[in-house]
Amino acid sequence: MKRFQYLLWFAHEHVSFRLHEIEAIASVLKIPIKWIEPPSDKPWYLVELPSEEAVQKLSARSVTMRRAIHLWADEPTVPRLHASLKEKCLNGLLEPYKLKSFKVDVDLFCNSQTQEEKLERIESFSYMPFQGHVDLKNPDVTFQYIEYYGLDPKIVPANPTRTFFGRVVSESGRPLIHELSLKKRTFIGNTSMDPQLSLLMANLGKVSNGDLVLDPFVGSGSLLVAAAKFGGHVIGTDIDFLMLHGRTRPTRKQTRHIARKDESIEANMVQYSCVDKYIDVIVADSALPFWRSDVEFDCILADPPYGIREPTERIGSKESLPIIKKEGSPVHFPSKIEYGLNEIIKDLMWFSSKHLKLHGRLLFWVPVFRQDYNDAQMARHSCFKLIGNCEQVLTTFTARRLLVYEKIKMPQDTDECSSAIPAASTFREKYFTHGDENRLTRKQKKAEAAKNKEIWFAKLNNVNVK
Amino acid sequence: MKLLTHNLLSSKSLKGVKVGYPLRIVAKDVKISECEFNKEFVKKIIPKLDWKVFVNAAVEIGQTSDLSDELIEDYEDDDDYLKKVHHLLMEVEIINGELICPETDRVFPISAGIPNLLLNENEVS
Numbered sequence: 296m297k298r299f300q301y302l303l304w305f306a307h308e309h310v311s312f313r314l315h316e317i318e319a320i321a322s323v324l325k326i327p328i329k330w331i332e333p334p335s336d337k338p339w340y341l342v343e344l345p346s347e348e349a350v351q352k353l354s355a356r357s358v359t360m361r362r363a364i365h366l367w368a369d370e371p372t373v374p375r376l377h378a379s380l381k382e383k384c385l386n387g388l389l390e391p392y393k394l395k396s397f398k399v400d401v402d403l404f405c406n407s408q409t410q411e412e413k414l415e416r417i418e419s420f421s422y423m424p425f426q427g428h429v430d431l432k433n434p435d436v437t438f439q440y441i442e443y444y445g446l447d448p449k450i451v452p453a454n455p456t457r458t459f460f461g462r463v464v465s466e467s468g469r470p471l472i473h474e475l476s477l478k479k480r481t482f483i484g485n486t487s488m489d490p491q492l493s494l495l496m497a498n499l500g501k502v503s504n505g506d507l508v509l510d511p512f513v514g515s516g517s518l519l520v521a522a523a524k525f526g527g528h529v530i531g532t533d534i535d536f537l538m539l540h541g542r543t544r545p546t547r548k549q550t551r552h553i554a555r556k557d558e559s560i561e562a563n564m565v566q567y568s569c570v571d572k573y574i575d576v577i578v579a580d581s582a583l584p585f586w587r588s589d590v591e592f593d594c595i596l597a598d599p600p601y602g603i604r605e606p607t608e609r610i611g612s613k614e615s616l617p618i619i620k621k622e623g624s625p626v627h628f629p630s631k632i633e634y635g636l637n638e639i640i641k642d643l644m645w646f647s648s649k650h651l652k653l654h655g656r657l658l659f660w661v662p663v664f665r666q667d668y669n670d671a672q673m674a675r676h677s678c679f680k681l682i683g684n685c686e687q688v689l690t691t692f693t694a695r696r697l698l699v700y701e702k703i704k705m706p707q708d709t710d711e712c713s714s715a716i717p718a719a720s721t722f723r724e725k726y727f728t729h730g731d732e733n734r735l736t737r738k739q740k741k742a743e744a745a746k747n748k749e750i751w752f753a754k755l756n757n758v759n760v761k
Numbered sequence: 762m763k764l765l766t767h768n769l770l771s772s773k774s775l776k777g778v779k780v781g782y783p784l785r786i787v788a789k790d791v792k793i794s795e796c797e798f799n800k801e802f803v804k805k806i807i808p809k810l811d812w813k814v815f816v817n818a819a820v821e822i823g824q825t826s827d828l829s830d831e832l833i834e835d836y837e838d839d840d841d842y843l844k845k846v847h848h849l850l851m852e853v854e855i856i857n858g859e860l861i862c863p864e865t866d867r868v869f870p871i872s873a874g875i876p877n878l879l880l881n882e883n884e885v886s
């Protein structure tokens with residue numbers, strides 16, 4: 296079988312999620328990957344894949360990748376790259392594309408990227424025997440030139456340490472991140488999960504067509520949207536009646552949201568044309584057993600309550616607790632007791648040990664205080680193997696980690712479970728004790744994020760002009 | 762709430778309830794909406810269903826179908842059959858109504874299509 300070499304070119308963010316994402320997608324699509332170079336933190340993977348179709352399918356689902364490139368030249372220096380390309384052109388490499396309209400995209404990774412510099416690079420390829428015309432909007436074929444200057448923006452060498460040239464085979468699933476933007480979403484809550492991370496969860500969860508996917512802490516349903524986009528049939532539960540009925544206080548300036556009666560998770564599914572994948576949401580306390588005993592989900596995704604922006608709670612029966620009766624309210628609101636993070640997680644793991652299919656994946660986020668973080672604190676259960684543990688830094692002091700587990704055996708009476716993550720209340724205390732410094736860093740972070748976003752948008756537009 | 766969801770839910774978290782399944786249904790307001798047939802999904806979901814409960818639930822809310830109490834053996838290749846199952850699972854929706862615990866008669870309301878299984882403090886086992 297003839298195989299081809301491809302360069303998978305990544306966005307430089309969420310690096311720790313990258314390999315897990317690619318491996319999970321490849322496994323769902325049953326695409327064998329042969330590594331030409333061991334995967335690293337550099338913004339590319341060099342792989343051999345069975346066909347162009349396989350590359351297209353793989354990249355279409357990835358939200359860490361930018362695009363996939365059929366590699367024509369891979370050299371340590373610019374002169375060598377040109378020499379290699381010249382020779383290959385003489386041997387007819389360009390032949391099939393010679394008459395087509397085209398464009399060349401340039402990426403100078405970890406270096407300034409002024410338009411001038413880019414044009415200069417493009418002109419350096421003038422020896423290539425192109426006969427078609429340049430079409431920046433809608434070319435028949437796109438080429439990608441990359442100069443890599445390392446990963447550290449503080450030490451940028453004079454010359455790139457590696458250069459690539461190739462034909463773009465396919466774009467990634469990143470446009471989905473924009474499509475699902477929270478800014479334009481019909482219904483959001485104050486803890487709605489960012490679309491990219493939601494999509495990453497669905498990928499890492501190996502959601503595939505026809506799967507039954509559960510989010511036991513569904514909130515505004517961001518994870519369900521992402522799972523449905525990748526073919527999952529979705530169902531969610533939340534303890535918050537008002538949330539599921541779209542009746543919580545508005546979370547953003549509501550000018551165009553005065554009539555909020557259409558706000559619901561189902562409305563979001565309609566907005567994103569995946570309502571066919573929507574099963575139901577249920578108002579229920581995930582701490583209690585209410586599923587039929589032998590129900591099996593194919594994937595369980597969760598962003599459990601942290602107790603920072605929303606209460607961690609469950610229905611309680613402590614005598615001392617007052618019974619909350621809201622006047623004029625159509626439903627009874629049971630009083631709730633605090634539900635510790637480790638308890639939530641252990642309950643979630645016990646639940647999943649019974650209700651997740653064998654080899655199915657369970658994913659959830661945990662907040663960590665970075666100084667105290669220690670692998671050994673993370674949850675374990677004898678039915679699960681920890682596949683991934685990806686950090687997303689929030690502030691100097693705090694982060695959250697996405698834990699990815701695979702169910703490796705069916706439950707038995709002898710199963711054990713432990714979780715020793717510093718409790719939510721401790722976390723909350725620390726989070727707020729460091730508040731002052733935090734506010735500062737958060738401000739800076741925000742500015743930085745905004746800047747990154749701008750750069751990123753600019754890059755993306757560059758990549759996706761049609 | 763769809764019949765698929767009904768098939769998966771129980772009231773066993775109620776104090777004193779042993780099985781809590783199947784929940785009885787009172788459908789006050791039923792909506793039929795079109796939903797794209799996904800063969801892969803229907804094939805995968807059938808083995809997850811309690812078949813008898815599913816067929817009875819459809820009858821209980823007044824949906825006629827010729828599906829019998831026994832699941833046919835070679836349903837995987839029978840598109841007509843799968844489509845009937847799909848219709849009852851995904852296209853029939855109870856907008857307002859009740860789910861009722863078979864052992865205690867505790868009522869769980871369904872409003873705006875969303876069932877509410879929350880318990881009061883003193884009902885938790």
Ligand SMILES: C[S@@+](CC[C@H](N)C(=O)[O-])C[C@H]1O[C@@H](n2cnc3c(N)ncnc32)[C@H](O)[C@@H]1O
Nearest residue numbers: 487488512514515517533534535580581598600
């Ligand atoms: C971090 S939020 C989830 C946000 C969600 N991923 C989204 O995108 O909107 C956690 C949710 O868990 C819910 N919750 C808290 N305790 C719960 C419990 N015991 N059972 C079910 N849901 C609970 C809260 O109401 C909240 O909506």
